[in-house]
Amino acid sequence: MLVDALVFAAGLFAWTLVEYVIHGVLGHAHRTFVTPLHNVHHRDPRAVFALGAWIPTAVVLAGAWAMSGMTPAVIFYGGIVSGFAAYEYLHYRIHFASPSCAVEARLRARHLAHHISEPDAIFGVTTRIWDVAFGSEPKPDRMRELAATGARVAPLSGSSNLGRMIRSGIAAP
Template identity: 30%
Template sequence: MENKAKNSGTGRVFKNPILEKLTRTHISMPLIAFSVVSSYLIYTGASEYGLNAITLVLLFLAGMLAFTFVEYLMHRFLFHMPETTPARKKVVYTMHGVHHDHPKDRDRLAMPVPLSLTISFLFFWLFRFAMGELVWGFLPGFLMGYAGYLWIHFMIHAFQPPKNFFKFFWVHHGIHHYKQPERAFGVTTPIWDLVFRTMPNK
């Protein structure tokens, strides 16, 4: 992906003004939506399926870790897939390329809520099929992992880096945007970059 990043302005994804409007999302909307959904899932798991607090906590943490893996895979292999055809180039630009071109555009740092909730519903049935009633603890962790990713990603692009340990997140993701787009795919954690050897070159 060519580095054409602009630190101001915005890009256009669709010519249709309605579709274009639907691609923009205020960061608070998915954070609220997934917090509410996750709370409901945990309550249901405890009240209707008898999952105890320890089980819910362990499942929640497992779900968060699983999300970081999915985040890495999607960022590396889907959002940065080779643009070998015009159709692929359009898909990459729509999903992620517009963000690389305009990384400071705050309205393009989250997936539209209706789409993300639809995908979450599909994950619910996938996890329900795979793990049965444990989904009521695992999926909330997965969804809040996504919410955590959104918040960290938003802070990186919207605010100046802090003068403490957390500056690492700004530096790591900044290298991906401005220096080495083929590396540093992890946003919430560098664990998978370490595992799959995609940490930035020194």
């Protein structure tokens, strides 16, 4: 049981690196299949673009579980999928809700600073660890200034494109 919990936690942690690579490397640093979808989100933060990834993600997890049971690999992947779910929830709240705690307020300020002022930096949404590790976090004084700017942004009103995507069969925005 403890080993399973540690493997799951390792999957959650692995998600943070996957998130950084998808956002920073595939969405910004290099032109890939992610770039046009992510650019839509930058033009209109109401555009949820990762929704289409949920179907294959869930199919792989269900298939792996059905074929292999709760092996360490499936548990690890379950941690990654749980990290993805937490990211989606937090990312939605960052754009559409007032922060519920100090941690969420800091993450929100960072991400909105990325949107407003620093599209080529501050790629971590759920953590800053990889921005620090890979040098994509601005210097502390600049980061404080950017975060203060992000903190002043009011939550978006209205709805995201989630309903439209569901009605159209989870098509790209």
